[in-house]
Amino acid sequence: MYSFDFEQKRLMITNLNGTLYATDRICTHAEADLSTGFLTDEGVRCPLHLSVFNLENGEPQNPPAETPLKTYNVKIEQNGIYVEV
Numbered sequence: 001m002y003s004f005d006f007e008q009k010r011l012m013i014t015n016l017n018g019t020l021y022a023t024d025r026i027c028t029h030a031e032a033d034l035s036t037g038f039l040t041d042e043g044v045r046c047p048l049h050l051s052v053f054n055l056e057n058g059e060p061q062n063p064p065a066e067t068p069l070k071t072y073n074v075k076i077e078q079n080g081i082y083v084e085v
């Protein structure tokens with residue numbers, strides 16, 4: 001997981017099994033930084049209350065989080081990785 005800020009957004013890019021996903025990195029439940037969480041086969045697990053977010057669509061897979069993470073398109077080109085924000 002790689003975290004970065006762009007304008008007012010706090011984002012992260014995650015490599016899950018060779019596929020890159022770009023999402024907000026602040027948990028929708030209580031604002032934990034997901035980039036300090038854990039990767040599972042289902043997505044990223046919040047370090048605070050352990051909700052798992054699907055990285056493709058941002059949907060929480062278990063409580064307490066109920067609101068999806070915002071996701072962004074990622075494009076890989078020869079000279080870098082681009083996120084459509």
Ligand code: FES
Nearest residue numbers: 027029030046049
């Ligand atoms: S802060 Fe992430 S599940 Fe509570």
